Amino acid sequence: MPINIPRELPAKTILEKERIFVMDDLRAVTQDIRPLNIVILNLMPEKEKTETQLLRLLGNSPLQVNITLLYPATHETKTTSQIHLDQFYKTFGEIKHRKYDGMIITGAPIEHLPFEEVDYWPELVAIMDWAKTNVTSTLHICWGAQAGLYHHFGIEKYNLPQKCSGVFRHHLVDEPIKLLRGLDDQFCSPHSRHTDVHKEAIEQHPDLLLLSHSDEAGVYLVMSKDERFIFITGHPEYDAETLQQEYMRDLSKGLDIHMPAYYFPGDNPDNKPVKTWRSHAYLLFMNWLNYYVYQETPYIWE
Known part of the structure; x- marks a missing residue:
């Protein structure tokens, strides 16, 4: 999928070196097609x-995608x-009059805080409520998934005795779900968080479907039964070295x-990490874009 992004965005140079198909505004206007409009609410500090990690995954399908980057205006970023x-970037006030085909809400390293104590929580709640009528499908990642599960469905998070960090093996729940098409019965994906949600709370909720879990890392993939909201508690978008960088930072x-x-190969931090989740991440994002955004969104928003 050619991603339509600003010519000067730093991610553009990186993705072009990786031979990811990107285009800028000038080329995009020459294509007489209806592109998908995706808004990314980026809550991560860096x-x-x-941006680069998510745009890489969104560039793997035959459609054109217009990207809008969003950040919370009620939070002062330091990084x-x-x-x-x-x-x-745009703020919510600048885009709330628009309709979007898809939305991604990223994670944020603030799991230690109760949701209501996050400085931009009221703004995030307003955005999540707006998405119910203005976005065809919303994909939530890590803390964003926990925030969405809490706000929309009342699922509480709880603190872990130690940080869940690593690349864990996951199992698919045996459901004929389009989001899971082509995924292996078992696959790997990174996690990096201090909190979790109870598997039983997901399974017992009448409006949620548990699609994948890990014996060690817990709940991984959840979807609302109306297929409007998808929640990923891990970080399939992570680069090979992201967990290494986080580990060295914490040390x-x-x-x-x-x-x-x-x-780390051989559990030796001196060894270069190997990315074992690349194909899973690409397929998961492609399935979301195809089945829950492109196939479901109206050609003309009313």
Whole structure:
């Protein structure tokens, strides 16, 4: 899928070097087709890294995608320059009059806080409520998944005794769900979080479907029964070295942190990590775009 992104966005150069099909505004206007409009609410601190990771996965289908990058106006970011935000990002107030085919809500390293104590929680609630009528399908990742499950369905998160960090094996629930088409019965995906949701709470909720879980990492993939909301508790978008960078960062802070599980070859942090979840991540995002965005969105939004 050619991704239509601003010519100056740093991710564009990185993706072109990886031979990911991207195009800028000038070329996009020459194509007489109806592109998908996807808004990404980026809550991660290092926004440029997350942009690249998500755009890489969205560039793997034969349709054109227009991307709108969004950040919470009620939060002061300390790790992304205001120049970058002003040049490439919108605020909710600037886009709330629009309709979008799909939306992605990223994770955020704030699991230790109760949802209501997050400074931009009221704004996030407004965005999630707006998405019910203005977005065809919303994909939630990690903390974004926990926030969505809590707001829409009342599913509480709970603190883990130690951080869940590593690349874990997951199992598919035996359901004929389009989102799961082509996925292996068992697959790997990274996790990086301090909180979790109870599997039993998902299974017992009348409006939710548990699609995948890990014996060690817990709930992984959840979908609302009306297929409007999809929740991923892990980080399939992560680069091979992301968990390594997080681990070294936490060690440098003197935190009592465990080495990411099943990640470093030979459990030796001196060894280069191997990305074992690439194909799973590509297929999962392609299934979401195809079956829950492209196939479901109206050609003309009323």
